Amino acid sequence: MEKRVTFSRWTIGILFAVPQLLLIFTFFYWPAGQAVYWSLTLQQPWGGGNIWVGLDNFRSILSNADYWNSISASLIFAGISTGLAMFIALVLAALTDRQLAGSRFYRVVLIWPYGIAAPALALAFRFILAPEAGFMAVVNQVWPGFWDPGLDGADAMASIIVAFSWKYVGYNFIFFLAAFQAIPRSLIEAAAMDGSGVIRRFWDIQFPLITPTIFFLLVINITESFQDSFGIVDIMTSGGPANATNLMVYKIYSDGFKGLDYSGAAAQSIILMLLIIVLTIFQFRFIERRVHYR
Amino acid sequence: MASITIRDVTKSYAKMQVVHGVSLDFASGEFVVILGPSGCGKSTLLRMIAGLEDISGGTIAIDGTVVNKLEPRERGCAMVFQNYALYPHMSVSQNIGYSLKVSGVPAAERKQRIQAVARTLELEHLLDRKPMALSGGQRQRVAMGRAMIREPKVFLFDEPLSNLDAKLRVQMRSEIRKLHRRLAATSVFVTHDQVEAMTLADRLVVMNGGRVEQVGTPAEVYSRPASRFVATFVGAPAMNMLEGTVTLDGLSLLGDSRKLNVSRAGLPVGTKVAVGIRPESVRLVAAGTPGALEATVDLVEELGAGRVIYVDLDGAPFSVVTSETVHPVPGSTVGLQFAETDLHFFSSETGSRLDVFKASVREPAL
Amino acid sequence: MVERTPFLNFFTHVILFAGFVFCIAPFVIVTIAASHNLKDVNDVPMSLLPGNDFWVNIKTAWVTANLGPKLLNSFIMATGVAAGKVIISALTAFSIVYFRYPGRTFIFWLIFVTLMLPLEVRIVPTYAVVANVLEPFQTIMDLTGLSWLVEKVSGVHVALNLGMLNSYPGLILPLIATATGTFLYRQFFLTVPDELTEAARMDGAGPLRFFIDILLPLSRNNMAALGTIMFLWAWNQYLWPLLITTDQSHATAVTELKQLIPNVGGAPEWHIAMAGTLIIMLPPLVVVVLMQRWFVRGLIATEK
Numbered sequence: 001m002e003k004r005v006t007f008s009r010w011t012i013g014i015l016f017a018v019p020q021l022l023l024i025f026t027f028f029y030w031p032a033g034q035a036v037y038w039s040l041t042l043q044q045p046w047g048g049g050n051i052w053v054g055l056d057n058f059r060s061i062l063s064n065a066d067y068w069n070s071i072s073a074s075l076i077f078a079g080i081s082t083g084l085a086m087f088i089a090l091v092l093a094a095l096t097d098r099q100l101a102g103s104r105f106y107r108v109v110l111i112w113p114y115g116i117a118a119p120a121l122a123l124a125f126r127f128i129l130a131p132e133a134g135f136m137a138v139v140n141q142v143w144p145g146f147w148d149p150g151l152d153g154a155d156a157m158a159s160i161i162v163a164f165s166w167k168y169v170g171y172n173f174i175f176f177l178a179a180f181q182a183i184p185r186s187l188i189e190a191a192a193m194d195g196s197g198v199i200r201r202f203w204d205i206q207f208p209l210i211t212p213t214i215f216f217l218l219v220i221n222i223t224e225s226f227q228d229s230f231g232i233v234d235i236m237t238s239g240g241p242a243n244a245t246n247l248m249v250y251k252i253y254s255d256g257f258k259g260l261d262y263s264g265a266a267a268q269s270i271i272l273m274l275l276i277i278v279l280t281i282f283q284f285r286f287i288e289r290r291v292h293y294r
Numbered sequence: 295m296a297s298i299t300i301r302d303v304t305k306s307y308a309k310m311q312v313v314h315g316v317s318l319d320f321a322s323g324e325f326v327v328i329l330g331p332s333g334c335g336k337s338t339l340l341r342m343i344a345g346l347e348d349i350s351g352g353t354i355a356i357d358g359t360v361v362n363k364l365e366p367r368e369r370g371c372a373m374v375f376q377n378y379a380l381y382p383h384m385s386v387s388q389n390i391g392y393s394l395k396v397s398g399v400p401a402a403e404r405k406q407r408i409q410a411v412a413r414t415l416e417l418e419h420l421l422d423r424k425p426m427a428l429s430g431g432q433r434q435r436v437a438m439g440r441a442m443i444r445e446p447k448v449f450l451f452d453e454p455l456s457n458l459d460a461k462l463r464v465q466m467r468s469e470i471r472k473l474h475r476r477l478a479a480t481s482v483f484v485t486h487d488q489v490e491a492m493t494l495a496d497r498l499v500v501m502n503g504g505r506v507e508q509v510g511t512p513a514e515v516y517s518r519p520a521s522r523f524v525a526t527f528v529g530a531p532a533m534n535m536l537e538g539t540v541t542l543d544g545l546s547l548l549g550d551s552r553k554l555n556v557s558r559a560g561l562p563v564g565t566k567v568a569v570g571i572r573p574e575s576v577r578l579v580a581a582g583t584p585g586a587l588e589a590t591v592d593l594v595e596e597l598g599a600g601r602v603i604y605v606d607l608d609g610a611p612f613s614v615v616t617s618e619t620v621h622p623v624p625g626s627t628v629g630l631q632f633a634e635t636d637l638h639f640f641s642s643e644t645g646s647r648l649d650v651f652k653a654s655v656r657e658p659a660l
Numbered sequence: 661m662v663e664r665t666p667f668l669n670f671f672t673h674v675i676l677f678a679g680f681v682f683c684i685a686p687f688v689i690v691t692i693a694a695s696h697n698l699k700d701v702n703d704v705p706m707s708l709l710p711g712n713d714f715w716v717n718i719k720t721a722w723v724t725a726n727l728g729p730k731l732l733n734s735f736i737m738a739t740g741v742a743a744g745k746v747i748i749s750a751l752t753a754f755s756i757v758y759f760r761y762p763g764r765t766f767i768f769w770l771i772f773v774t775l776m777l778p779l780e781v782r783i784v785p786t787y788a789v790v791a792n793v794l795e796p797f798q799t800i801m802d803l804t805g806l807s808w809l810v811e812k813v814s815g816v817h818v819a820l821n822l823g824m825l826n827s828y829p830g831l832i833l834p835l836i837a838t839a840t841g842t843f844l845y846r847q848f849f850l851t852v853p854d855e856l857t858e859a860a861r862m863d864g865a866g867p868l869r870f871f872i873d874i875l876l877p878l879s880r881n882n883m884a885a886l887g888t889i890m891f892l893w894a895w896n897q898y899l900w901p902l903l904i905t906t907d908q909s910h911a912t913a914v915t916e917l918k919q920l921i922p923n924v925g926g927a928p929e930w931h932i933a934m935a936g937t938l939i940i941m942l943p944p945l946v947v948v949v950l951m952q953r954w955f956v957r958g959l960i961a962t963e964k
Contacts, residue, residue: 133701
């Protein structure tokens with residue numbers, strides 16, 4: 001879409017864009033370029049600049065079992081938490097959209113979790129799910145040793161999934177509810193006149209009409225599970241036990257800033273960037289289709 | 295007060311030319327209405343006068359000064375927009391006074407002038423309201439006030455009444471007319487509504503397809519349309535058009551089924567022409583009346599003061615407006631009668647008016 | 661609509677209520693835990709009746725983690741990011757919507773691409789840039805021979821250095837360097853009727869006047885929505901402040917959470933940890949509750 005009316009003195013126009021351009025050049029394009037440069041070079045141990053190593057950094061990462069472990073942990077985390085957060089939010093939004101008594105109240109409360117910082121809710125869940133205090137301790141009293149995120153990788157993964165999903169139920173709820181409410185009431189009424197019941201209408205009318213939102217949220221949730229998970233992992237598990245929750249961004253952070261392996265961290269960043277770009281492109285294809293839908 | 299001179303003005307966008315060499319002269323203080331269907335280039339022409347569109351070719355001069363390169367604010371024009379374009383976050387008085395504020399008029403003088411304009415337009419009690427809180431007619435007045443306050447040389451109106459309901463439109467029409475009489479500024483008014491055009495214009499410019507079809511007083515345009523397009527566009531219901539061919543003894547209509555006895559006046563046999571008859575020039579007579587064309591009644595539309603009768607003339611649609619209390623039954627046969635002076639002839643090829651025939655109606659051949 | 665669905669309605673209420681409990685429970689548990697003493701908070705099961713030590717714990721958490729200055733830092737960072745976004749995005753969107761200049765499409769895409777890569781994935785090199793913000797320019801000058809030229813002519817050795825570690829600009833600026841807000845404004849500007857711009861031009865207003873007198877006042881809702889969402893987003897940032905505030909003076913509240921985790925082997929002071937958590941999660945929660953409308957609107961608009 002374009003404006004019909006524009007101002008003719010475009011030199012002024014460019015000036016308006018300058019602050020933003022300076023910022024994104026300095027803090028976006030330059031670092032992104034640096035990441036590419038570092039990923040293709042190796043820093044000399046005692047200064048003396050970087051030497052060109054081609055794709056060696058990538059080769060060494062991709063042949064590292066720890067990295068593959070990090071990828072699979074990230075994918076498991078992304079898959080399960082996205083599924084959980086979206087399913088719960090979809091059900092809650094669909095039911096809230098029925099506008100029975102109290103639905104306004106739910107509309108307000110169900111979005112609160114999204115306002116909370118990931119590390120803060122992570123600390124809350126670390127307590128709630130602590131094996132010796134909190135609530136899982138009750139379960140441990142009945143079946144000793146059943147639950148210990150500090151020792152059992154699966155338990156640790158489950159903990160971060162619960163924490164992340166809790167936050168993103170609120171997020172997804174907002175979008176699903178908006179999508180449901182964007183469906184013209186007349187459509188629902190027409191279906192009711194056609195003799196379709198509440199559940200039937202959901203599957204025949206509402207669900208197909210919100211599929212674009214579903215795809216959109218799918219991509220957002222996956223990308224967020226890569227980024228927003230950092231605080232949760234750092235507070236709840238620090239990547240452990242035995243790297244079971246060493247998700248990709250966390251690994252970049254610990255390799256780069258703890259291990260001081262800039263080249264390896266940069267190469268990992270590049271791989272993550274590519275992954276996110278692919279997801280984003282996928283999303284735009286669906287946004288195009290969504291425009292088509294209306 | 296200012297005259298406007300438009301010379302060979304064209305406008306093209308990347309792929310399309312929308313105005314093809316228009317030349318017009320508007321006298322100082324004149325109220326000119328540009329009439330045409332949507333997409334005919336009338337709004338583009340207006341916007342070129344305003345300075346909102348670049349002029350691709352030709353010149354526009356206001357008071358003898360070529361304004362092609364001048365910014366809107368330097369041209370001394372004010373404009374009333376179709377959707378009023380009131381600034382939604384400003385009060386009525388801020389809206390009216392904005393141009394004065396921009397040009398640095400001191401607050402005291404500004405206030406005084408706003409008051410004066412508000413008085414003229416009876417907006418005084420609304421000055422503190424936001425546009426959202428106004429009715430359509432009131433918004434329209436604010437838009438007018440915003441144009442008036444600058445005491446412009448030229449008023450430009452871009453379909454300003456089309457968002458109003460029918461009753462308000464009639465009322466605003468007369469108010470605009472009165473205002474023009476008072477301010478006597480040159481006004482250019484663009485519309486697609488022919489009633490609006492006829493009632494407002496000192497002079498009417500009819501446009502189609504980026505070209506001027508006819509310039510004249512409303513009466514001239516109605517009684518002597520310069521082209522087939524003008525003939526059918528001006529007047530409601532539209533002028534009836536029957537296709538015909540020049541024959542040895544006159545004219546054959548509707549694929550030879552009807553004949554008119556006219557002189558050929560030098561036109562070669564076989565020339566295709568279109569014959570126009572205004573529905574209000576046709577008299578309805580009993581079927582079988584000598585000299586009348588016979589037709590079958592399709593539909594009768596009651597207008598209260600009169601009625602429109604749609605008939606079928608061997609497959610061609612034809613309408614008659616009558617104020618007589620006749621009520622023909624759909625399906626029945628009626629006779630149509632008209633004076634030969636009421637016939638208009640147009641070239642089928644170019645659509646332009648032909649004033650060569652003297653026609654008289656002959657008995658139907660069937 | 662007349663509809664008799666008693667069972668469905670019943671289940672709707674049951675499930676929504678369960679959802680409500682699921683959402684609210686962590687808040688409640690944190691609050692209750694924050695009111696217990698060391699012994700009670702470690703009881704299994706922990707009593708769900710609030711204890712008496714709430715204010716004591718809050719105070720202890722406040723003092724131990726030195727939350728006063730940290731909250732102030734968080735507030736400065738969040739406000740800075742929100743304000744910066746609201747202003748810079750408006751300027752940029754105005755430029756790309758209301759002007760036609762050579763390279764405009766290129767600039768549009770340049771900005772658009774920044775939507776794709778969040779700060780987290782380019783964290784390492786961004787850190788390096790913030791350590792010396794002028795490094796990109798120095799490098800460019802070195803590579804183009806400009807610094808050599810300057811040194812030859814003026815005898816001054818060019819060594820641009822502006823470190824932003826442990827500073828507010830270092831915290832704030834990289835968080836502003838994305839396109840989120842720009843596209844929110846762009847969408848809105850595109851819905852502003854062209855006639856309004858034309859009317860302003862007929863009234864004699866130039867681009868700057870139009871921007872300040874007409875466009876910005878009309879964008880108030882967008883500003884509120886964007887400001888709210890950016891404030892929350894910035895407040896909740898963790899990785900970035902963690903990295904660049906090596907010194908406590910600029911640390912933010914959220915990065916302080918880590919200090920509150922009970923030490924392994926030490927006393928499990930969950931009551932203090934939860935009191936701290938409560939303090940830190942409260943400001944964004946208050947913003948969400950008070951600014952719900954803008955929050956929802958901003959969220960939906962920024963993601964599209």
